Amino acid sequence: MTERTSPLLTDLYQFTMLQAYFDQGMADTAVFEFFVRKLPSSRNFLMAAGLEQVLDFLEDLHFTPQELDWLANCGRLHRRFVDSLHELRFTGDIQAMPEGTIFFTDEPILRVVAPLPQAQLVETRLINLLQFQTLVASKAARIRLAAPDSLLVDFGLRRAHGAEAGLLSARASYLAGFNGSSTVLAGMKWGIPLFGTMAHSYIQAHEQETDAFEHFARSHPLASTMLIDTYDTEAAARNLVPLAHKLAREGINIQAVRLDSGDLAEHARQVRGILDQAGLTEITIFASGNLDEYKLAELVAAGAPIDGFGVGTRMNTSADRPYLDCAYKLQEYAGVARRKRSEGKTTWPGRKQVYRSLGDDDLMAGDFLTTADAVQSGQPLLVPVMRQGRRLAKSPALGAIRDHARAELARLALPLRALTPATSPYCVTVAEPLRLLAAEVDRRT
């Protein structure tokens, strides 16, 4: 999203807190980290996503005169404080895991170091961006693992939760390993490959199904996908055979058929048989309809002759678990480490780093969560991406992020790649320096 997001897209409490900070002159450096408290039981790993949109938001953070007027007149805030927002920009530093990186419970994927009011104000939108894309990328990665060799296309825009969810889930699923999306705007914005077939309404608008097929093929002579389940799937496949032969003689190519209802494996076998018997072995079969990683794994295991899948709603609403237990927490203020101790929500204090070791087999062998200044073997996962409110480097291309994500998935041990919960979860060790810091913070408060 290159469009500006209003800084009023936040919780009211950010402004009431900011006014209290303002009245008290509290503007020292604060350190916040974003992390997931606990992985859902149906996820063996998560995949970081959304950083790019966070950096866009921070670089462009400012208030318009209209927004300031509204705040000044909303009855909750005093004029001197609202006037001070006129100059507010984000001037902080960001460290983060690159998008596509796999991470686990308690591991920060982003750290903000900025004057307290700035770091506080951006909380809501940062969580909003990071949790959603991470949620979708993590779900999409599971779907990719369930069908490693299939064409996978995001079909979810219509039942995504609004415009931005539809657009960003095209991005998140592509970076996690999908081949593309049906969302045209995602193609325009990010160059994501676009896929599309036809709707039942297109078939129904014609008196004869075969006419609908022929008109479509003639309008798209290089490639077209025919939706064949509007009335009777196998009958449609049989009717397609003479048409495909006729069109082929004119150089018009039918690329695929799509199944969207019924027993997909059984229909695919029947249709494959009809097409193959007619010599139409080049026409591929594409399936859609309430799919997710579990259905795909079933279809793949059953050897259903399906070449590609359109996966929509259940992927981009992350339907089995539509949110993450994530938080953006103050870890340090004015040079002093802080810790929240609410029941069931205790956090590790201070600036942290995650170190990852690979085994001899090149698989992830375990992570260490420790303080940012500790000495620790392994590869540090959080890297600097923004200093004083400006990106340190041009953002990586989406294709490069996708390559990184694929490499990350390849480094996961088999039990973590499985759809079922791993009997022993990935090992994240809280290292001694962090334990000592936590004990010190507890003694102090």
Add this chain to the structure above:
Amino acid sequence: MTERTSPLLTDLYQFTMLQAYFDQGMADTAVFEFFVRKLPSSRNFLMAAGLEQVLDFLEDLHFTPQELDWLANCGRLHRRFVDSLHELRFTGDIQAMPEGTIFFTDEPILRVVAPLPQAQLVETRLINLLQFQTLVASKAARIRLAAPDSLLVDFGLRRAHGAEAGLLSARASYLAGFNGSSTVLAGMKWGIPLFGTMAHSYIQAHEQETDAFEHFARSHPLASTMLIDTYDTEAAARNLVPLAHKLAREGINIQAVRLDSGDLAEHARQVRGILDQAGLTEITIFASGNLDEYKLAELVAAGAPIDGFGVGTRMNTSADRPYLDCAYKLQEYAGVARRKRSEGKTTWPGRKQVYRSLGDDDLMAGDFLTTADAVQSGQPLLVPVMRQGRRLAKSPALGAIRDHARAELARLALPLRALTPATSPYCVTVAEPLRLLAAEVDRRT
């Protein structure tokens, strides 16, 4: 949303179908209807929402030169077709159920009558807008029914699926009966009442919790809500007592305390006791943290002394069921009724109307689904809202929609208001004229 939504926020197949229609000269009048195929088992009713944003989208539908350039160069569409989009506007008619209306399986809540290409093109965004707000309004209505007398505030922006989801869920939950939202932009856009407290980070940024309370109260002397669970809930409540007395003498008012972790009912009882014993009976108790209609019903049944609830993630992701089995289907083209017969997805053909009867007790007694021109007793639920691409009347104020929603909930029989599935669902009768039309369509195809 008054911002323009790009018409490229749609599925690629809309454009490939539109090109085939263009090549074939198919631009007769089409009738599409949006409906839910099957209510989720955990919903006894649904509440229509999202119409306002649909009408905004349709009134403003047009392509920019940049969008047309991109389409012309995307490699899928030919120039003559793309050029024809330059003039495309929505010139159709819309009938719809007013927002806040309760509806059931198979009942259309919106009908589009427009030239085929227009009615087709808008499919994706119409579903995207209607399903999401309907999903959230329906969930929020259940939450309101679970706690009829409590203050209910939408706290869900951070874990909503992106910006638009956060914003629109503030609107949808408010119209369904919430008292307000923490989302500031929703206050600016729609005048939705705003509520806010403070974050744990605000407390943690101070060395002493009581200092944090005092600074906040002095910054917000008219009213403030103190978050008391950062370290020890009851200790914080006890420390608040002398502070509240001191501030009261200066005319500074602490309005409420907030609980956000642990056993909310038990903490509320303890805290209520501490406050009451100190004569602070005016300070109310507000609770938040993973709440939904089931938790609220529990807390209300247990008599927990909680005055208000912040309900976030589980409400605005509709977490137990994050999508609806909804569709936007072609019902008529060029004057001829149509019907889809895919397995498990058969639809009722033609233009339809829903008639509702009330019993002597003023409760909804049953609906009739019939053809739009049939004679039928009861109140017709679909009403004209747009003609030739223009609204027929100024949109109702959000407050009026909210009043309508409340009246609708009051007309629901008790078993339908319950959180558990009603043993006998609400009766929707498919009337004779519609059955005859379906039979006629089946004979024809």
